Amino acid sequence: MSTLHIQTKKRSEFIDITRDIQKAVNSQKINEGICVVFCPHTTAGLTINENADPCVKKDIISHLEELVPEDKPYSHSEGNSDSHIKSSLVGSSLNIIIENNQLVLGTWQGIYFCEFDGPRSRNVFIKAIGG
Amino acid sequence: MSTLHIQTKKRSEFIDITRDIQKAVNSQKINEGICVVFCPHTTAGLTINENADPCVKKDIISHLEELVPEDKPYSHSEGNSDSHIKSSLVGSSLNIIIENNQLVLGTWQGIYFCEFDGPRSRNVFIKAIGG
Amino acid sequence: MSTLHIQTKKRSEFIDITRDIQKAVNSQKINEGICVVFCPHTTAGLTINENADPCVKKDIISHLEELVPEDKPYSHSEGNSDSHIKSSLVGSSLNIIIENNQLVLGTWQGIYFCEFDGPRSRNVFIKAIGG
Numbered sequence: 354m355s356t357l358h359i360q361t362k363k364r365s366e367f368i369d370i371t372r373d374i375q376k377a378v379n380s381q382k383i384n385e386g387i388c389v390v391f392c393p394h395t396t397a398g399l400t401i402n403e404n405a406d407p408c409v410k411k412d413i414i415s416h417l418e419e420l421v422p423e424d425k426p427y428s429h430s431e432g433n434s435d436s437h438i439k440s441s442l443v444g445s446s447l448n449i450i451i452e453n454n455q456l457v458l459g460t461w462q463g464i465y466f467c468e469f470d471g472p473r474s475r476n477v478f479i480k481a482i483g484g
Numbered sequence: 485m486s487t488l489h490i491q492t493k494k495r496s497e498f499i500d501i502t503r504d505i506q507k508a509v510n511s512q513k514i515n516e517g518i519c520v521v522f523c524p525h526t527t528a529g530l531t532i533n534e535n536a537d538p539c540v541k542k543d544i545i546s547h548l549e550e551l552v553p554e555d556k557p558y559s560h561s562e563g564n565s566d567s568h569i570k571s572s573l574v575g576s577s578l579n580i581i582i583e584n585n586q587l588v589l590g591t592w593q594g595i596y597f598c599e600f601d602g603p604r605s606r607n608v609f610i611k612a613i614g615g
Numbered sequence: 616m617s618t619l620h621i622q623t624k625k626r627s628e629f630i631d632i633t634r635d636i637q638k639a640v641n642s643q644k645i646n647e648g649i650c651v652v653f654c655p656h657t658t659a660g661l662t663i664n665e666n667a668d669p670c671v672k673k674d675i676i677s678h679l680e681e682l683v684p685e686d687k688p689y690s691h692s693e694g695n696s697d698s699h700i701k702s703s704l705v706g707s708s709l710n711i712i713i714e715n716n717q718l719v720l721g722t723w724q725g726i727y728f729c730e731f732d733g734p735r736s737r738n739v740f741i742k743a744i745g746g
Contacts, residue, residue, distance in 0.1 A: 385616075389518050391580065393590030400703045403657040406691055415684060421547060444575055444706055447707075448579055462656075478581055525721055526724055600623060613649060613745075
């Protein structure tokens with residue numbers, strides 16, 4: 354297992370970690386198999402989406418804020434219930450196929466760490482297994 | 485593969501199954517690898533979220549009810565279209581990394597079975613594979 | 616890895632690909648393990664939901680359209696920001712347990728390719744690994 358450390362800078366932010374995940378796959382020397390990417394935080398998540406126009410991630414973040422407002426009267430008293438809800442909507446793990454030691458992604462796909470309650474120090478775990 | 489049996493008690497309910505998944509991983513004797521947790525029902529799901537303050541799961545459940553109301557005029561006539569939609573939003577499978585025969589979870593993470601159309605008798609399938 | 620080619624016909628459409636995924640698992644000759652199904656597109660996704668009443672998929676599609684309207688003033692200028700957002704909500708990968716060379720699915724579960732920006736030619740990648 355590899356661990357990627359991320360320092361986020363905003364409350365809501367998507368950070369492209371595709372290259373870091375590829376590096377972890379390289380270091381784990383799995384030629385063919387699958388790669389599990391896991392977010393160990395309950396107010397963040399992981400998603401795969403467009404890596405070209407940065408407006409796409411901006412639209413996803415702002416629409417999630419509209420669907421799950423920060424300032425609703427929630428039960429949880431820490432002021433980040435919206436972050437927990439977004440985490441469950443987006444999900445906390447991904448799996449990607451590996452061929453020839455490379456992640457098999459579509460042309461326009463990037464892997465994003467989704468911060469919903471930053472800024473914080475975060476980790477992402479990566480495990481490649483062969484098959 | 486191990487099967488976990490769950491009896492839910494309410495229409496919408498999140499049940500912490502972290503210990504049961506860990507037991508299944510122990511019994512499958514996989515030291516390093518990944519664990520797939522799978523929900524074979526179309527009106528329930530699985531998520532990972534906070535295991536400390538029970539208000540968090542309460543907030544997730546009630547916000548999902550707001551986003552996907554039970555009583556909208558849906559096409560499906562069984563009165564549980566909202567449950568099917570929530571199932572697709574939350575997702576029906578999880579994958580978690582295993583190290584030293586232990587699930588690698590964050591400090592505040594618990595694994596939840598998400599009932600959206602209970603009370604019912606439910607199953608969860610668990611498969612650990614090494615790598 | 617196997618590749619499944621799909622030609623979608625509508626802007627939003629769910630296509631049952633359960634049999635195709637099972638065929639890929641058969642051809643990869645994995646008796647016990649897990650199957651990763653991956654969508655390499657950023658305006659489409661994958662989900663598991665009811666395979667009996669077609670009204671269920673109709674309700675999911677139309678409720679997603681309500682939650683994420685097509686015609687909002689988004690930043691991304693291609694007119695498909697809603698499709699990208701739906702892709703992140705539904706997710707782009709699935710994992711399913713394999714036993715006796717068969718996908719282990721619930722009685723009412725089908726695997727759906729979710730088109731959110733069709734009609735288009737699409738691919739789905741399938742990788743079974745043993746364990």
